[in-house]
Amino acid sequence: MAIKILSxxxxxxxxxxxxxxxxxxxxxxxxDIDFATHxxxxxxxxxxxxxxxxxxxxxxxDVVGKNGSIIITNPGSVGSLTWSxxxxxxxxxxxxxxxxxxxxxxxKRAIITxxxxxSSVVLINYAGAFSAYPQPTP
Numbered sequence: 111m112a113i114k115i116l117s118x119x120x121x122x123x124x125x126x127x128x129x130x131x132x133x134x135x136x137x138x139x140x141x142d143i144d145f146a147t148h149x150x151x152x153x154x155x156x157x158x159x160x161x162x163x164x165x166x167x168x169x170x171x172d173v174v175g176k177n178g179s180i181i182i183t184n185p186g187s188v189g190s191l192t193w194s195x196x197x198x199x200x201x202x203x204x205x206x207x208x209x210x211x212x213x214x215x216x217x218k219r220a221i222i223t224x225x226x227x228x229s230s231v232v233l234i235n236y237a238g239a240f241s242a243y244p245q246p247t248p
Contacts, residue, residue, distance in 0.1 A: 128153050128181065135159075143180060145169050145226065150178030158185045161194040162212075164222075166201065170229045177225040182238075188216045202234050213238035 129149035131141045137159030143152055146168035156162050164180070184191060193212040204210060213220055220238030227233055 126151050133157065139163065140165060142167050145173040145176060150176060153181045153183065156182055156184050156191060158187055158189065158191050160190055160192045162192065163194040163197045166199050166232060169201065169226065169232065173226050174228060175226060180222040180224065182220040184214065184216060184218050186217050188214055198234070201230050202232050204234055210236045215239060
């Protein structure tokens with residue numbers, strides 16, 4: 111029997127696709143994360159409208175352990191873009207129970223990472239205002 115050495119091992123990565131969320135409401139400002147889908151990564155195109163918010167559906171015991179990312183992209187024109195004071199459902203838990211101040215700058219991206227720890231609790235963390243990393247001037 112041959113013994114595999116480190117150089118013989120093949121290690122791969124899993125590439126997950128990113129699914130667009132279903133948006134509803136009078137201005138498509140309600141963005142639903144459906145945990146029953148096989149996706150773990152989602153993308154939201156924020157509506158240039160008041161009171162954008164994120165909802166969770168199909169949260170239950172069968173999705174405990176699911177984790178991934180929610181990418182939010184702001185529109186190029188943000189004159190009416192706001193996020194509701196109740197942007198996230200009550201079963202979303204943030205560090206320290208703190209509210210999130212969503213970035214509303216035009217064309218900026220943000221990310222929410224999540225982990226479903228029970229049938230009624232989703233741990234989340236938010237980072238926003240992503241921009242290109244500064245480069246030295248030639």
